Amino acid sequence: MNTGTLKLIAKSLVVALLLLLLAGLLYWLFFASRWDWIGKYLPLLLNGLWLTLLLWVLSCILGMILAIPIGLVQVTGPRWLGAIARGFCTVIRGTPLLLQLWLIYFGLGSLFPQIAQVYPEFRQDFMWLIRLDAFWYALLAFTLSFAGYEGEIMRGAFLGVPRGELEAARAFGMSPWTVLTRVWFPRAVRLVLPTLAGEVVLQLKATPLAMTVTVMDLAGVVRNRITQDTYIVYEPLMLLAVIYMILTFIAVWAFGYLERRVPTKR
Numbered sequence: 001m002n003t004g005t006l007k008l009i010a011k012s013l014v015v016a017l018l019l020l021l022l023a024g025l026l027y028w029l030f031f032a033s034r035w036d037w038i039g040k041y042l043p044l045l046l047n048g049l050w051l052t053l054l055l056w057v058l059s060c061i062l063g064m065i066l067a068i069p070i071g072l073v074q075v076t077g078p079r080w081l082g083a084i085a086r087g088f089c090t091v092i093r094g095t096p097l098l099l100q101l102w103l104i105y106f107g108l109g110s111l112f113p114q115i116a117q118v119y120p121e122f123r124q125d126f127m128w129l130i131r132l133d134a135f136w137y138a139l140l141a142f143t144l145s146f147a148g149y150e151g152e153i154m155r156g157a158f159l160g161v162p163r164g165e166l167e168a169a170r171a172f173g174m175s176p177w178t179v180l181t182r183v184w185f186p187r188a189v190r191l192v193l194p195t196l197a198g199e200v201v202l203q204l205k206a207t208p209l210a211m212t213v214t215v216m217d218l219a220g221v222v223r224n225r226i227t228q229d230t231y232i233v234y235e236p237l238m239l240l241a242v243i244y245m246i247l248t249f250i251a252v253w254a255f256g257y258l259e260r261r262v263p264t265k266r
Helices: 004-032 036-075 077-092 095-116 129-133 134-160 162-173 176-213 217-229 234-261
Strands: none
Touching: 036 077, 036 129, 036 134, 036 176, 036 217, 036 234, 077 134, 095 134, 095 176, 134 176, 162 217, 176 217, 217 234
16 A cells, blocks of 8 residues: 555545534534523623623723833833833733732722722712722733733834834934834834734633623623523533634734735835
């Protein structure tokens, strides 16, 4: 038996195994699983999806806004401010996100009720309910975490821009602000786009941690409501996995589109 025949047999066995697994999955989905709970919990699932998207998108946007100056001051100075930025990135990257979330929620979250005991008027303003909402603590934790990682990535991106381009811009008489906004920052963003896409996807996959501080995001609805009320485990988790895969595909496609649209050279 020659090598070509062995390869053909091996490929046929792999294809047959994959088709068998697919058939088993389809049989389980349509005949051996329960989906009658979706109608009852659909409003909760939609609200959880909204909170997940809000937490994901806002933390990425706000975190990136913080990451740009964090990365820039490490390159341009002043030195003391750059040292603070490096220390912030080191702490964020050196500690788990779950720990940061707990420290902010249980630490900062417990501070406000203690202040209200001393100053009762602190409880009367419109911000009181916002201070008690776990979503905002989760948003703060996720934003700082994203800023810490992206700040270090932006530092590398700013350093990766060729010095000759910056010197040429200055030779044309551009002001420092014009050099930054017209040359340095756009080139750094182009360099960081592939890495940024991966970080945004990782941020999406980290959002289920918010349910540990009572945020009823998509994972929180599945874990704390559906599975506990119905005692159905695998079907809600499969639905959760499919939704996260769809969101990941959309994010990857969007960044791929941006990379194709942004020119490689100016």
